[in-house]
Amino acid sequence: MDGLYPYPWVKFTDALRGTEDSPGVLIFSNDFYVSANDNFEMYLMFVKDIPVPLKKITWGWSGEAVPDTNSPCGWSLQNPHITPPKPEDTTDYPKWTNVADESTYSKSTNNLSQ
Secondary structure, three states: OOOOOOOOOEEOOOOOEEOOOOOOOOOOOOOOOEEEEEEEEEEEEEEOOOEEEEEEEEEEEEEEEEEOOOOOOOEEEEEEEEEEEEEEEOOOOOOOOOOOOHHHOOOOOOOOOO
């Protein structure tokens, strides 16, 4: 779970509301290479007395960060890939195994020899 249930609505305009998410990876000063390959599920639920699942939206992203002395932040994103949101009808309820936050964040640092 991404911190909150239910997930908050964002008001983009008076007529358009939705959600937004900005997954990423923390990069530390001793890192030489960082990669991510994340997949997500979001559920649209109808709520009257109890939540009833209507849609499941799957999406993801991946990429690699490599040192780049020409970049203002010192890193460049290589091989970025976004899996666009794919909505589908569902009667399945979401299942959470943990809450995603910085305390559950883990990654491995790879020292690539040139």
